[in-house]
Amino acid sequence: MSIDWTTYRASGLHDELIGPGGGARAAGRALIRHLSELGCAEIGVRQQAAELAIKVMGVTFTVYHEQGGSIDRAWPLDIIPRIISAKEWNRIAAGLKQRVAALNNFIDDVYHAQRIVKDGVFPLEIIGSSRNFRPHCVGVNPPQGVWAHICGTDLVRDKDGTVYVLEDNLRVPSGVSYMIENRQVVKRVLPELFESSSILAVDDYPAALHEMLASLAPRRQGLPEIVVLTPGIYNSAYFEHSYLARQMGCELVEGRDLAVHEDDCVYMQTIHGWRRVDVIYRRIDDDFLDPESCRADSTLGVPGLMRAWAKGNVALANAPGAGVADDKLVYTYVPDMIRYYLDEDPILPNVPSWRCSQPKDLEHVLQNLEQLVVKPVDGSGGYGMLMGPQSSQRERNQFAAQLKAAPRNFIAQPVITLSTVPTFVNERIEPRHVDLRPFILSGPSTYVTTGGLTRVALPEGSLVVNSSQGGGSKDTWIVATEN
Amino acid sequence: MLSRVAENIYWFARYLERAENSARLVNVNANLLLDLPPEYRPGWLPLIDITGSRELFDASERRAEERDVVHFLIAELDNPGSILGSLRFARENARTLRDVLPNEVWEHLNELFMEIKEELPGALNKRMRFKFLQKIIRGMQTLTGELEGTMSRNDAYTLMMLGRNLERADMTSRIIDVRSAQLVPAESAELTNFDTIQWVNLLKSLSGYQMYRLRARTRVSRAAALEFVLRDTHFPRACFFCLQEVGTFLRALPRSAAVMGSLAAACSFLKNADLERLDQPGLHEHIDLLQLHINVVHQGIARSFFPPHVAAEAQMQAQTTSASVELRAARVTRLEDAPAG
Numbered sequence: 001m002s003i004d005w006t007t008y009r010a011s012g013l014h015d016e017l018i019g020p021g022g023g024a025r026a027a028g029r030a031l032i033r034h035l036s037e038l039g040c041a042e043i044g045v046r047q048q049a050a051e052l053a054i055k056v057m058g059v060t061f062t063v064y065h066e067q068g069g070s071i072d073r074a075w076p077l078d079i080i081p082r083i084i085s086a087k088e089w090n091r092i093a094a095g096l097k098q099r100v101a102a103l104n105n106f107i108d109d110v111y112h113a114q115r116i117v118k119d120g121v122f123p124l125e126i127i128g129s130s131r132n133f134r135p136h137c138v139g140v141n142p143p144q145g146v147w148a149h150i151c152g153t154d155l156v157r158d159k160d161g162t163v164y165v166l167e168d169n170l171r172v173p174s175g176v177s178y179m180i181e182n183r184q185v186v187k188r189v190l191p192e193l194f195e196s197s198s199i200l201a202v203d204d205y206p207a208a209l210h211e212m213l214a215s216l217a218p219r220r221q222g223l224p225e226i227v228v229l230t231p232g233i234y235n236s237a238y239f240e241h242s243y244l245a246r247q248m249g250c251e252l253v254e255g256r257d258l259a260v261h262e263d264d265c266v267y268m269q270t271i272h273g274w275r276r277v278d279v280i281y282r283r284i285d286d287d288f289l290d291p292e293s294c295r296a297d298s299t300l301g302v303p304g305l306m307r308a309w310a311k312g313n314v315a316l317a318n319a320p321g322a323g324v325a326d327d328k329l330v331y332t333y334v335p336d337m338i339r340y341y342l343d344e345d346p347i348l349p350n351v352p353s354w355r356c357s358q359p360k361d362l363e364h365v366l367q368n369l370e371q372l373v374v375k376p377v378d379g380s381g382g383y384g385m386l387m388g389p390q391s392s393q394r395e396r397n398q399f400a401a402q403l404k405a406a407p408r409n410f411i412a413q414p415v416i417t418l419s420t421v422p423t424f425v426n427e428r429i430e431p432r433h434v435d436l437r438p439f440i441l442s443g444p445s446t447y448v449t450t451g452g453l454t455r456v457a458l459p460e461g462s463l464v465v466n467s468s469q470g471g472g473s474k475d476t477w478i479v480a481t482e483n
Numbered sequence: 484m485l486s487r488v489a490e491n492i493y494w495f496a497r498y499l500e501r502a503e504n505s506a507r508l509v510n511v512n513a514n515l516l517l518d519l520p521p522e523y524r525p526g527w528l529p530l531i532d533i534t535g536s537r538e539l540f541d542a543s544e545r546r547a548e549e550r551d552v553v554h555f556l557i558a559e560l561d562n563p564g565s566i567l568g569s570l571r572f573a574r575e576n577a578r579t580l581r582d583v584l585p586n587e588v589w590e591h592l593n594e595l596f597m598e599i600k601e602e603l604p605g606a607l608n609k610r611m612r613f614k615f616l617q618k619i620i621r622g623m624q625t626l627t628g629e630l631e632g633t634m635s636r637n638d639a640y641t642l643m644m645l646g647r648n649l650e651r652a653d654m655t656s657r658i659i660d661v662r663s664a665q666l667v668p669a670e671s672a673e674l675t676n677f678d679t680i681q682w683v684n685l686l687k688s689l690s691g692y693q694m695y696r697l698r699a700r701t702r703v704s705r706a707a708a709l710e711f712v713l714r715d716t717h718f719p720r721a722c723f724f725c726l727q728e729v730g731t732f733l734r735a736l737p738r739s740a741a742v743m744g745s746l747a748a749a750c751s752f753l754k755n756a757d758l759e760r761l762d763q764p765g766l767h768e769h770i771d772l773l774q775l776h777i778n779v780v781h782q783g784i785a786r787s788f789f790p791p792h793v794a795a796e797a798q799m800q801a802q803t804t805s806a807s808v809e810l811r812a813a814r815v816t817r818l819e820d821a822p823a824g
Contacts, residue, residue: 058581058590233579246582256790257485269486271638271788272737 003036003429014159014419015431016082027085027479030197034190035080040428043079046189047424050079053188059181061467062236075239076472077182079189082421082434082454086200086480092155092163092438093448095347098338100151100440103168103325105341107147110324111137121340122333126357129408130330131378132171132323134286136293140310142319143216146442149317150209150281152176155436155452156351157419164351164416166435167331171323172283176205176439177240178473179453186475200450200478205439206247209281212443213248216315217278224278226250227268229258231284231300241283255284260304266314279315286320328377328411329355351416356407365412366403369396372412374403389415418463421474423456433457435465436476451476484638490789491576492583492639496646498563498573499592503623504654505566506616508534509556511688512661513612518680527552533660534564550607558603566619567603570596585633588626595622644732645784652725653777656770658689659712663766682708689720709758709766713773722773723753729780742783749776 006022017028024032035043051074059075084092109116110133116122127133152173154166183202187194210226217224230241232254245252257268258277267274282289288298290305308314324330332353335346354361354372365372374386386399403410420431438452454474455465465471508530516524528547531540536555539562545551559565563572574596577589599619606615627647634640662685682703686692695703695711698718715721730746733739753773761769 056590058586242581251485251488252582253485254487257487269790271484271486271489271642 003040005032005036008422008429008431012159013417013431014157014161016084016157016419016421016434018422025083026481028083031081031083031193031477034193035422035429040424043424043429044427047079050077050185050189053185054181057181057184058239059178059185060239061178062234062238075178075181076458076467077185078423078432078456078458078472078474079186080422080424080429081186081190081475081477082436083477083479084451086478089451089478091347095165096153096438096440096448097446098342098344098347099153099165099168099334100148100442100446102334102337102341103151103170104146104148104442106330106337107170107319107322107325108145109341111140111147111321116337116340119340121336126327126329126333126408127324130324130327132286132321132326134321134324136306136310137319137321140319140321141312142309143218143312143315144443147319147322148325149212149216149319149442151440151442152437153440155348155438156416159417159419161419163348165334165348166351166416167328168325168334169437170318170326171285172237172318173437173439174237174240174283175437175453175455176449177243179439179449179451179476180205181243182453182473182475198480200480202450202476205449206244208441208447209244210248210250212441212447213279213281213315213317215443216317218312218315219276219278225268225276226279226281227253227258227277229253229255229280229282229284231255231288235283237283244281255298255300255302258302258305260302260308264304264308264311264313266302266305266308277314279317281317286323289316289320326378328353328375329357329408330377332411351413354412356403356410356412361412362403362407365410366400369399371414373415374399374410374412377409377411387415418457418465421454421456423458423472423474425458425460430460432460433463433465434474451478484642486788486790488580488583489638489642490785491579493642493646493784493789495573495576495580495584496643497650498569498576499623499626500647500650501564501654502566502569502573503620504651504658505534505556505564505569506619506623507688508654508658508661509553509566510613510616511658511685514684514688515661515681518684519677530556530661533657536562536564539564553612554607557606567599570599580639583639585629587633588629591626591629595626638736641732641735642788645729648725648728648732649777649781649784651720652722652729653774655689655712655720655722655725656773656777658685659709660767660770661685663763663770678705679703686712691718691720694718706759709761713756713758714753723750726750726753726777726780733784736788738787742780742787745776745779745783749773749780752776 005018008018008022017025017032019025038046054074054077061073061075106116110127114124114127117124117127148170150173152169152175154169155163156166157163180203193199213226214224226248227250228241228245228248230238230252232238235241242252251268253268258266259269259274260266261274266277266280268277284300287294288300290301290303291298292303293306294301305314306320309316309320332350332355335350338344338346354365356362356365365374369386369391370388372388374388376384386395388396418433418435421434422429423432425432434454434456436452436454439449441447454476455467456472456474457463457465458470458472462470467473512527512530516526527549531537531552534556540555543555543559545555555562555565557566560567560571562568574592577584577592581589599622602615605611630643662681679702682705683692686695686703686708689712691712695708698715699707699711701707711718712721714723716724716727718724726746726749730743733742733746756769
């Protein structure tokens, strides 16, 4: 049975594949034609094949709070890809590079002269009150002046088609392994399309990551010893830590495998004895890195690690303290940073935001709570937010009180109706909302993943894409079109 | 290779090997019991001592009857000497070794664990038991084959081979011990036939009967069978062969001189024993001492290649003074200390 796209309703929404008239957008034409030929029953068969492949490949993520402690769940993938034309992607990639360059300039400036404050572009008090500002990092010079080597930036598209930056994850962003595995699986189950269209490859990421990490090594001779530092098998992203270590051919270490010796260098304990480590791709939060200078109760980290890093004896990616720019209030200044440091106009816009720390903005927010999304500046994963249109009067009153008590801790944004992509649910194809997380590597050169990880909210009408809350994922295709 | 990973892969291999040999152990006891005249049947309880799990067993609610003992040996998840317990610990170790082990091995082990857990209730039934144990032995042999056929001969492989061979030497000695626990009067003429049948059974349970015939070319006798399973240099489940293998793989590692010393001591202990003159209690004691030697080799490996554990150090102290009874208790402690993830 072929698919009737005229009944596919995405009214009032922006769909990534189907245009307003019900016809396919240019970059998605081949895909839509192919899906129509396959029909729902065959798509269902292929979807099952994909789920089986994921089980066999052992692509999992870990969920804690269910009975039996933490368990490995098969990674949820919807086989219908999300497509972006190469032309549009080139513009987005340029915007991401620009953004990350400005952010790295900003972080370096924060821990040094703070020119941006002296020039009156950025208020001093925001730095001091940022939860992720690290006094230990003041005056440290990481290699190449780069702090956020790996950045995961979340993009959303609103109903008018504009792509906005929702947030920048500069601490330990995850998801890139799933981007690569999604492609492996979709190639297996929709091979015909890869033969007939030019879909850009995504699997050079581990090589690019390895090259960037190697460039950070303090010792210049011989092969650098690079390790991936994981909190352990019960971490939700353990699959990814293990995956990236395997792909790069380096050791996956835990804090207890490492020690800082008297020469302030980092060593790992091997069967051949202690071996010097040059670069640590750490997947542990700042707070837990070094019990000597951060949380004394941390058993995940390595005593003395900050000392070794500050002396330049080991490189940490991302550098400690990079999270200072993760703060959502700092986020609102990124367009200003781009103008200030790079003297360029921002290519990608921020979602318009009100800074509750400013009295005029606060007043506006308090009067329009019903239309706005209010977010805590240091939150992530959609926790602690107020969704104005869905909120009750009581919730709004509570939030108003919180806003007045600690305005610095909140920003507000209009509701963005995320764009949709056709998705196979309930044995048929329906529109579901998506976001996109590309990854940007900053080293001697800047690398942007080809597309990124598309996350999709599976329940009808839902805007929550987190995999821990019922979200799924899609392969993301950057497709070159004729014109 | 990281010391922590080295320890995990060593224990992964030991637990895999232990699961297989525990299945052989239960099988051999079942067969021996059936062949003995009823008045000489010692039952199932000796297996608890032989596997070194007396303390755990006494602490459990289980009683000394066949059903309970067999359940304890096959299905007790918290008994690291039980088949299911060994498999569980092998799997928990494998989970941390995804970057080291071939992917198929992880998938297969996972599958096997699920299947075995599912079939367990049926397997506690006497009639189904043999088939179930056979399946476990085959499954473990398949896994071993997959590891052989797909794993690079790197440090991880070396550590795995150390674990496998040391555990195998230890478990073969325990399987022989089952035989020594059958306190049949050795000189009694009417029982000589039973005696021969029992040694044949023991060889079969180690899949060694055929190889024994090729090697010994004589009828099965106690002395010749013991010589074969303890000291043969060609049969892969013979204690001496396993220790030889440990030596071969140790040579590939740095800083192995100290362990090599302990290994040499274990080998000469095996070589110099006068097997013909050992009566049943003497055999039992001999095996205890052999296990003590094997444990010293293990401690040496741990000291040279694994991250230091406070508990392991304390335990080593205890073992230097150990008599054979303490050794078996220590075995249980050692199992609990082993990393499982």
